[in-house]
Amino acid sequence: MPQMRKNPLTGKWVILAPERAHRPESHLPHYHPHVEHHIECHFCYGNEQITPPEVLVYGRQEALPNSPGWELRVISNKFPAVDMEKHFSVSCNNSMEVYSYAEGKSEVIIETPHHSKNMAHYSLKQLELVLNSYKERYIAISNEKHIKSVLIFKNQGKSAGASISHSHSQIIGLPILPPLLEQELLLSKNHYKEKNTCIYCDMIALELKEKSRIVFENDKFISFMPYAAKAPFETWILPKFHSDSFEKLTDSQIKNLAEIWKVVLYKLHEGLDNAPYNYFIHTSPAYENTENYYHWHVEIIPRTTTPAGFELGTGIFINISTPEENAKILREIEIK
Ligand SMILES: [Zn+2]
Ligand SMILES: [Zn+2]
Ligand SMILES: [Zn+2]
Structure with missing residues (x-):
């Protein structure tokens, strides 16, 4: 279970999420020049059933949820650093060991169905969808009970922390205000x-x-x-x-x-x-x-x-x- 611990010297929280160690590091290479679809990529068309169910989708008309035909999908993070299973409530073993359950909400925005498209080359319409999804999910998550702050961010490229090359952003709601x-x-x-x-x-x-x-x-x-x-x-x-x-x-x-x-x-x-x-x-x-x-x-x-x-x-x-x-x-x- 994810835990937050407070550093007694700086007053800053850290999140311990050992479950994330089991997160599969995608073995697909990070630079496919022009691959529209990759059969093994969880974020590509046709693999919608493998991901957690979508919480927001744009572009799909009438078809079943979690099926192809979309232009953008938002799903819960399968390997979250924080989750909503228990509440944030500060306890301590002694004055040095202060901790809480790491409550929070973590979602992934799959920005495009195109496997190798870089955000720098999106159409304006696709970027508008991305920004709209940021706004919609920001509002939804910040209205959750106990959530105090919401961070929307993107890691582009492996050395910037992206474990999956298919372009995506993340949104995390926290029960604290980050420093x-x-x-x-x-x-x-x-x-x-x-x-x-x-x-x-x-x-x-x-x-x-x-x-x-x-x-x-x-x-x-x-x-x-x-x-x-x-x-x-x-x-x-x-x-x-x-x-x-x-x-x-x-x-x-x-x-x-x-x-x-x-x-x-x-x-x-x-x-x-x-x-x-x-x-x-x-x-x-x-x-x-x-x-x-x-x-x-x-x-x-x-x-x-x-x-x-x-x-x-x-x-x-x-x-x-x-x-x-x-x-x-x-x-x-x-x-x-
Ligand atoms: Zn893909
Ligand atoms: Zn101003
Ligand atoms: Zn700033």
């Missing part, structure tokens, strides 16, 4: 108290003025590399309008977001020769009103370097490049 989100909320709340403005809106205004770190922008969204980028080519996408929560996106905003999403991923894919990456969406936690001071965003971190001893020992990242020079490289890549 990174907690820190962002705290700092943006303090900024709001002090200046009566949103720190992210202020950051966007600065980037629009300086221009050197911008990768792309359209009517509603902007993508830039943060001033203090942790890793080479770390790239963010944010709404230019102030909004604390991803779930508030309208249909027309999703269309606009799909456009910038495609451009940014395409440029990263071309510029970094299909480097593995992770991205995640930081958005308001379900239970707190953050409307005035928080601003949702996407952080994309290409995995061109590996955090090592210094990073693990200090929590300080060394970036071997600058966001200004990297943003220029991406701006110059043409969309074909």
Whole structure:
């Protein structure tokens, strides 16, 4: 059973999920140039009965659930790090050993029926489906009892943590506020108290003025590399309008977001020769009103370097490049 344990020195939780050790590492190679369908892939057409039952499906008309004909499926994670079998309830053996059942909800979004398609090459329509599914499942999971925060993320490429090559994203609901989100909320709340403005809106205004770190922008969204980028080519996408929560996106905003999403991923894919990456969406936690001071965003971190001893020992990242020079490289890549 998955357990959470609290580190008494940092106050941070870790999740122990030994069941995940039995998760089959797909032996299918990670780069099929153009394989539309793979008979052994659990995420491909025809293997719907092998996966846990779908909780959301787009594109299938009238046929039976868990059958082919879909454009996107969301299923429960077969090897979750957290599950809903028991509740989150903190106990302790003594002051050093504090633990709880690792309650939570873990789902997988199979973004496309096409086995080898990279997200950088999706049609706009397919990306809109992906973003819509993020929103729908975000709302559903954040409404579950005991869920305090929801993280949507994607691991692309084996060294970025993807165990199955067929393109997919994940969504995990947790009974706690993760430390990174907690820190962002705290700092943006303090900024709001002090200046009566949103720190992210202020950051966007600065980037629009300086221009050197911008990768792309359209009517509603902007993508830039943060001033203090942790890793080479770390790239963010944010709404230019102030909004604390991803779930508030309208249909027309999703269309606009799909456009910038495609451009940014395409440029990263071309510029970094299909480097593995992770991205995640930081958005308001379900239970707190953050409307005035928080601003949702996407952080994309290409995995061109590996955090090592210094990073693990200090929590300080060394970036071997600058966001200004990297943003220029991406701006110059043409969309074909
Ligand atoms: Zn597949
Ligand atoms: Zn804002
Ligand atoms: Zn963030």
